[in-house]
Amino acid sequence: MNWLKGAAIVVVSGILALAISQMMRQPVEGQVPGMKPPRMADGKPNLNGIWQAMGTAHWDLQDHNARSGPVLELGAIAAVPAGLSVVEGNEIPYQPWAAAKKKENYENWLTRDPEVKCYLPGIPRATYMPYPFQIVQTHNNDILMAYEYASASRIIKMGKTEPPPVDTWMGQSAGRWDGDTLVVDTIGFNDQTWFDRAGNFHSDALHVIERFTPKTPDLVDYEVTIEDPKVFTRPWKIQMPLYRRQGQNAQLLEFKCVEFVEELMYGHLRKKTGDDKPFAAARMRWP
Amino acid sequence: MRIRGLLSLVIATIMISAYVLVVRQNQPTAASAAGRSADWAPSRTPDGQPDIQGIWTNYTNTPFEVFDEKDNPALYSGDPDGTGRGTGPGFLNDSLGRNLTKGRSLVVDPPSGRVPIMPWAEEKRNYRLAHIQDDWVNFTPWERCITRGVPGGIFPTGYGSGYQILQGPGYVAIVYEMIHEARIIPVDGRTHVGSGIRLWNGDSRGRWEGNTLVVDITNYNAKGNLATNAASQRVRSVPQSEDLHVVERFTRVDEHTINYDAVIEDPKVFTAPWKVAMNLNLEQEYKLFEYACHEGNHAVPNTLSAGRTKDRAAARAGSQ
Numbered sequence: 131m132n133w134l135k136g137a138a139i140v141v142v143s144g145i146l147a148l149a150i151s152q153m154m155r156q157p158v159e160g161q162v163p164g165m166k167p168p169r170m171a172d173g174k175p176n177l178n179g180i181w182q183a184m185g186t187a188h189w190d191l192q193d194h195n196a197r198s199g200p201v202l203e204l205g206a207i208a209a210v211p212a213g214l215s216v217v218e219g220n221e222i223p224y225q226p227w228a229a230a231k232k233k234e235n236y237e238n239w240l241t242r243d244p245e246v247k248c249y250l251p252g253i254p255r256a257t258y259m260p261y262p263f264q265i266v267q268t269h270n271n272d273i274l275m276a277y278e279y280a281s282a283s284r285i286i287k288m289g290k291t292e293p294p295p296v297d298t299w300m301g302q303s304a305g306r307w308d309g310d311t312l313v314v315d316t317i318g319f320n321d322q323t324w325f326d327r328a329g330n331f332h333s334d335a336l337h338v339i340e341r342f343t344p345k346t347p348d349l350v351d352y353e354v355t356i357e358d359p360k361v362f363t364r365p366w367k368i369q370m371p372l373y374r375r376q377g378q379n380a381q382l383l384e385f386k387c388v389e390f391v392e393e394l395m396y397g398h399l400r401k402k403t404g405d406d407k408p409f410a411a412a413r414m415r416w417p
Numbered sequence: 418m419r420i421r422g423l424l425s426l427v428i429a430t431i432m433i434s435a436y437v438l439v440v441r442q443n444q445p446t447a448a449s450a451a452g453r454s455a456d457w458a459p460s461r462t463p464d465g466q467p468d469i470q471g472i473w474t475n476y477t478n479t480p481f482e483v484f485d486e487k488d489n490p491a492l493y494s495g496d497p498d499g500t501g502r503g504t505g506p507g508f509l510n511d512s513l514g515r516n517l518t519k520g521r522s523l524v525v526d527p528p529s530g531r532v533p534i535m536p537w538a539e540e541k542r543n544y545r546l547a548h549i550q551d552d553w554v555n556f557t558p559w560e561r562c563i564t565r566g567v568p569g570g571i572f573p574t575g576y577g578s579g580y581q582i583l584q585g586p587g588y589v590a591i592v593y594e595m596i597h598e599a600r601i602i603p604v605d606g607r608t609h610v611g612s613g614i615r616l617w618n619g620d621s622r623g624r625w626e627g628n629t630l631v632v633d634i635t636n637y638n639a640k641g642n643l644a645t646n647a648a649s650q651r652v653r654s655v656p657q658s659e660d661l662h663v664v665e666r667f668t669r670v671d672e673h674t675i676n677y678d679a680v681i682e683d684p685k686v687f688t689a690p691w692k693v694a695m696n697l698n699l700e701q702e703y704k705l706f707e708y709a710c711h712e713g714n715h716a717v718p719n720t721l722s723a724g725r726t727k728d729r730a731a732a733r734a735g736s737q
Binding site: 171172248250264266268272274276280281282298300378379381383384386395400401 | 462463464470550551552553561562563564581583584585586587588590592596597598599601603607610614616617618640704705706707709711712717718721722724725728
């Protein structure tokens with residue numbers, strides 16, 4: 131029976147050693163104990179899934195009160211909910227000329243916001259629009275972020291990348307892991323996208339550094355540093371949580387919004403046949 | 418002598434190794450010409466899927482269909498009155514030195530190489546192509562910058578034919594360079610969405626049969642087109658119905674080649690199912706560019722504007 135005793139001691143001490151080593155592992159700062167994010171086979175945090183921001187950052191990154199919407203007939207339905215700032219310190223450090231342009235953008239939102247025309251959203255705006263996006267993370271390689279809005283997408287190349295050959299709406303993203311944080315560095319933007327529906331904007335010198343840090347299996351902390359020496363006096367930061375869309379059957383559907391803006395953009399050029407249905411007769415008023 | 422003997426042994430070993438290496442490297446190319454390699458198997462992703470990841474292109478000189486003398490290529494490519502405003506017949510050129518295949522037709526079934534399109538659908542196509550100056554709905558969804566469709570999005574065309582495949586646990590994603598669409602295919606056994614959901618690109622569900630990814634696609638809307646680009650000739654601008662059902666098969670037969678085919682059935686549009694087959698070729702150095710189509714779409718407003726100008730000229734001529 132001695133061999134059995136010996137085996138039992140080995141097994142028990144093995145289990146104890148495992149348990150102690152698990153307890154000794156330093157939890158990542160801010161992670162909830164017992165709610166560890168899942169990992170990939172390559173040891174990296176597993177960000178695969180469908181994610182969405184909650185809140186009103188898509189309306190306005192800064193503190194904002196509830197206000198009436200732009201379409202009179204839609205009443206409370208299209209009114210804007212209040213929201214707390216996601217900007218660190220609430221201030222966006224515009225250069226004086228740019229602060230004036232931001233104000234002008236706000237006052238001419240409907241004619242200037244690229245979202246009205248279903249244009250590609252740019253980064254970081256794509257992340258916190260009121261639509262889900264899906265991350266497809268591969269084993270040790272590129273990461274896809276696909277956005278339901280306008281079928282926008284970007285491939286994050288891991289590791290070193292060549293300089294972007296041309297400016298684009300979504301920029302060119304390079305990724306790396308900093309511990310358990312996915313860091314995405316994006317340059318090569320044009321000057322056509324905005325940050326929100328409040329007219330916050332940038333130039334083609336925009337440089338975006340995003341940090342995706344999983345806190346629990348269903349919660350990612352999203353922090354973004356925004357640099358643009360042509361528009362801002364210093365880099366500034368936004369931060370918000372991203373939530374996993376629950377449900378076994380969660381999937382991205384289509385929000386191919388081009389067909390929803392064709393009447394708005396081209397309606398005056400369409401041949402009138404006499405039996406045309408009147409397009410939404412709603413009167414616009416904004417702000 | 419001993420040293421020389423040893424030296425020649427080493428040299429012989431190096432030469433044999435080099436020969437074996439070269440031959441083994443060439444094997445996939447030889448195998449892909451034959452279509453299939455008996456001893457090649459794709460590596461696996463950690464969740465056990467055959468690995469089909471990479472950047473793939475499908476430039477080809479093979480016509481979509483077998484040509485018939487009753488065909489009207491100028492009409493199909495959007496130039497019904499011969500003014501040259503169309504996109505051209507759309508046979509593909511390539512300046513990058515790719516060794517392009519030139520087969521009989523991409524349509525492999527029926528054996529005639531002709532798509533069995535119902536007459537009403539051909540009439541609908543002809544009307545649309547002749548009336549693009551009236552309304553944007555007469556353009557293909559590609560020209561409207563909505564989608565090239567599924568499977569139409571992978572039909573060969575003259576440019577922008579890059580496809581990046583990525584695999585995560587339970588998913589295969591295909592990023593189409595055109596219209597920057599990311600098609601995310603679950604391979605976890607889930608069922609299709611409910612019949613009330615209707616999509617331009619349908620609802621894709623994948624499963625692995627050995628080394629073949631089989632994708633079943635249903636839940637289409639009736640707004641899309643089966644094919645959108647001029648190289649698809651007679652099938653361009655042919656409508657899809659809500660009954661469209663497509664089964665695609667992706668088989669990586671060697672390091673550099675995926676055999677792709679799609680069986681297309683739509684009892685409201687085609688008199689019989691038909692099948693299109695082609696290769697996707699690994700081209701890792703190919704760069705997918707952002708295809709910001711809608712953002713720079715001057716084709717639709719300019720074409721409509723030309724139509725209204727013609728209307729005004731006709732009205733003036735009528736009132737004189």
